[in-house]
Amino acid sequence: MEWYTYVILPALIFVARILDVSIGTIRIIIVSRGNRVLAPLLGFFEVLIWILAMGEILQNLDNWVCYIAYAGGFAAGNYIGMLLEERLAIGTLVFRIITQKDTTALVSALYKEGYGVTEIDAKGKFSKVNVIYIILKRKKLQQVQSIIQQYNPSAFYTVEDIRNAQYGVFPVNRPSTFRRRILKIKR
Structure with missing residues (x-):
């Protein structure tokens, strides 16, 4: 029981916070780009994960390891969210x-x-x-x-x-190496 209380539960809270904060970072970027479909969907999952993590914290108020996991997950989630945003390069x-x-x-x-x-x-x-x-x-x-x-x-x-640009001249997106190979096979 102590193994669950002091290791597994804090690890789950830590991972949940990484997920919800990372999703929140991406959601904010999507909102700033004006995507009215994806932003609410991401917001739903962000808050759902947060509620689940917070519920576990409230059920274990005497477990200080959960507090550390919560704060650490928040910090790590910010970092991972920024890395994801950089890799996605949206906009x-x-x-x-x-x-x-x-x-x-x-x-x-x-x-x-x-x-x-x-x-x-x-x-x-x-x-x-x-x-x-x-x-x-x-x-x-x-x-x-x-x-x-x-x-x-x-x-x-x-x-x-x-936020938006239209009627400009943009480079043609070349298919990925994988897609080029698939296209060659189909010919």
Whole structure:
């Protein structure tokens, strides 16, 4: 009985908190993107798991190990939720590049990869600058950063989340290696 009370029950509470906090992190991102179907569904499971964990805490108020498991699960859930959000890379970004350098090669490289690019001549504090805007899926962020690093490593840039974008030029999503193999087999 003590094994259950001081090891298994706290472990279950710890895992439950990781799940509900991770789901909550993803739910908040989904809400900010305006998904009206998935957000309530995630919210349902988030709260259901929380109620189950909290119910066990309330039934075992004299078990301090459950409190530690609850707090530890919350902390771990935040961390895991952030990792999940990073891996899922949900959403659309606006990428703004400001540079004094000639942008011809950079813009060509971005066009070659299928990105829509808007260029604006502007005036900075000390000289004329070029401002480049790109709207991209978050999954493509590292690709654009590496293109910039290759063609203009000293460029200043900012990245911002946007809720929605339409009618833009976006790179065509190539099928995964697995899907390409399946498609070859079907032919």
